[in-house]
Amino acid sequence: MRVDIGNALDEVATPGIPEDALDRLDSRVADAHERIAEGRAAHEHGYESLNLPETVDTGAIREAVEPFQGSESIINVGIGGSALGSATLSSALESDVDAYYLDNVDPEWIERLLEEIDLSSTAVNVVSRSGTTAETLSNFLVVQQAMEDEGVDWAERTWVTTGESGNLRDLADKHDLPSLKVPDGVPGRFSVLSTVGLASAALQGHDIDAIVEGARDAERSLSGSLYDSPAYAYGAIAHALDIRGAGVNAMMPYSESLETFAEWYAQLWAESLGKDGLGQTPVRALGATDQHSQLQLYRAGPHDKMVTFVQVADRDDVAIPETDLEGLSYLGGSSLGELIDAEFEATEASLAAADVPNVRIEIDRVDEYNLGNLLYNMKAATVMAGELYGIDTYVQPAVEWGKKAARGLLGGGDFEEADAVAEKNVFEIE
Numbered sequence: 001m002r003v004d005i006g007n008a009l010d011e012v013a014t015p016g017i018p019e020d021a022l023d024r025l026d027s028r029v030a031d032a033h034e035r036i037a038e039g040r041a042a043h044e045h046g047y048e049s050l051n052l053p054e055t056v057d058t059g060a061i062r063e064a065v066e067p068f069q070g071s072e073s074i075i076n077v078g079i080g081g082s083a084l085g086s087a088t089l090s091s092a093l094e095s096d097v098d099a100y101y102l103d104n105v106d107p108e109w110i111e112r113l114l115e116e117i118d119l120s121s122t123a124v125n126v127v128s129r130s131g132t133t134a135e136t137l138s139n140f141l142v143v144q145q146a147m148e149d150e151g152v153d154w155a156e157r158t159w160v161t162t163g164e165s166g167n168l169r170d171l172a173d174k175h176d177l178p179s180l181k182v183p184d185g186v187p188g189r190f191s192v193l194s195t196v197g198l199a200s201a202a203l204q205g206h207d208i209d210a211i212v213e214g215a216r217d218a219e220r221s222l223s224g225s226l227y228d229s230p231a232y233a234y235g236a237i238a239h240a241l242d243i244r245g246a247g248v249n250a251m252m253p254y255s256e257s258l259e260t261f262a263e264w265y266a267q268l269w270a271e272s273l274g275k276d277g278l279g280q281t282p283v284r285a286l287g288a289t290d291q292h293s294q295l296q297l298y299r300a301g302p303h304d305k306m307v308t309f310v311q312v313a314d315r316d317d318v319a320i321p322e323t324d325l326e327g328l329s330y331l332g333g334s335s336l337g338e339l340i341d342a343e344f345e346a347t348e349a350s351l352a353a354a355d356v357p358n359v360r361i362e363i364d365r366v367d368e369y370n371l372g373n374l375l376y377n378m379k380a381a382t383v384m385a386g387e388l389y390g391i392d393t394y395v396q397p398a399v400e401w402g403k404k405a406a407r408g409l410l411g412g413g414d415f416e417e418a419d420a421v422a423e424k425n426v427f428e429i430e
C-alpha cells in the first residue's frame with residue numbers, strides 16, 4: 001500500500017496540514033509507535049491485533065474447514081466485526097462457492113435468501129466473539145430450523161467460531177460441532193486476519209497464506225516515522241485533518257471489489273475512534289458511482305470533510321467498442337479501465353481545485369496479498385489514530401445501551417433502557 005498525502009497539505013487544502021507541522025506530527029508518531037510496540041510485546045488487549053500475522057495458524061484453519069469442502073454455498077452468520085472482514089474478502093475475490101452474509105435480521109430478506117439457497121449443499125459458519133449477540137443467534141436458529149424443515153442435518157454442515165464461553169460455545173459443545181476460537185485480545189473489528197475472517201475465505205478457496213503474507217509485509221513497514229510508514233502516515237494525517245475541522249472522512253475506493261471494504265473500514269474507524277466526544281465520521285462511498293451522487297456535497301458543501309481514495313494500479317480491462325454516436329466517439333476504442341482511472345484522477349483533481357483535503361491510497365491490484373496488506377495497514381492506521389486521539393481504541397461501551405433496551409423490549413430482562421423507549425418524545429406529522 002502506498003499513501004500520497006499531497007492533497008492534504010495546506011498549500012492546496014482547507015483544512016490542510018502545514019508542511020512544517022509534519023515534523024511535529026512525526027515526533028508524536030514516533031512516541032505512539034513506541035507505545036504500540038510495547039503493547040504488542042506485552043500482548044495487551046487490542047494491541048494484540050497487530051500481532052495476528054505472526055499468531056494466526058492458517059494450517060489449522062484450512063484443516064478445520066476441510067470437512068466442508070465441496071459445499072456449493074456458505075452462509076456466514078455473524079454481525080459487525082464478526083462479518084465485515086470476511087465479507088470484504090469474499091466480495092473482493094472470486095470463488096466457485098456462493099457466499100451469503102446474514103448480518104441483519106430483516107425477516108423478508110432472510111426468508112427470500114433461505115428460499116433461494118440449496119441448504120443440502122450449504123455450509124454454515126456461525127461467528128460471534130461473545131456468543132451472545134441476539135442477531136447472530138436468532139439468525140442461526142432460523143437457519144437451523146430451515147435446514148431441519150428440509151431434512152438437512154444442520155449439525156453436519158455447521159461450524160462455530162466463538163470465545164471460550166457463551167451460548168455459542170455451549171451450543172457447539174452440546175452438539176459436538178467443529179469449532180474455532182476467536183483470537184484473545186483482538187476486538188471483533190480488528191479480527192479479519194484470524195479465524196474470524198480467514199476460515200470462510202479458506203472454504204471459498206482463497207489463498208489465506210497470501211492474505212497473511214500481505215499483512216506481514218504491512219507489519220514490517222511499521223516504523224517510528226510517518227515518512228516511512230504508509231499506515232501511520234494515513235492514521236496521523238486523518239487525525240490531523242479531523243482536529244483541524246475535517247470531521248467527516250469519505251472512504252471512496254475506485255473498485256467495485258472494494259465496496260464492502262469501505263463498510264469494514266467504517267466500523268473499524270467509527271467504533272475505534274468515536275469516544276469522549278471525539279472521532280471522525282466515516283462515510284462509505286464508491287468511485288466512480290458516487291461522483292454522481294455525493295461528489296456535489298464533497299466539493300461544494302461545508303469544508304468539514306476529507307476524502308480517502310483507494311486506487312488500484314493494475315486491473316483486468318474491458319474494451320469500449322468503437323461508436324459513431326454523436327459526441328461519444330471519444331470513448332470508442334478506449335476501455336473501462338482507462339475510463340475509471342480518468343474519472344478517479346479527475347475527481348481527485350476536482351477536490352484539490354476546490355481546496356477539499358483528500359488522500360490517495362494505492363494498491364497494486366485486488367488480490368489476496370494486496371487485500372491482506374491493505375486490511376493490516378488500515379488496522380495499524382486506526383491504532384495510530386487512537387493513540388493520537390488519546391482514547392481507548394479497543395472498547396465499544398456506547399453500543400451496550402441499545403442492546404439492553406432491545407433485550408428489555410423482548411422480555412429478556414428488566415432494563416431501565418427499555419423503559420426509556422416508552423418515553424419517546426413524539427411529534428407525528430402525517
Ligand SMILES: O=P(O)(O)OC[C@H]1O[C@H](O)[C@H](O)[C@@H](O)[C@@H]1O
Nearest residue numbers: 079080081082128129130133188
Ligand atoms: O462477535 P460478537 O460478539 O457477536 O459481536 C459482534 C459485534 O457486535 C458488537 O455489538 C460490537 O459493536 C462489534 O464490535 C462486534 O463486532
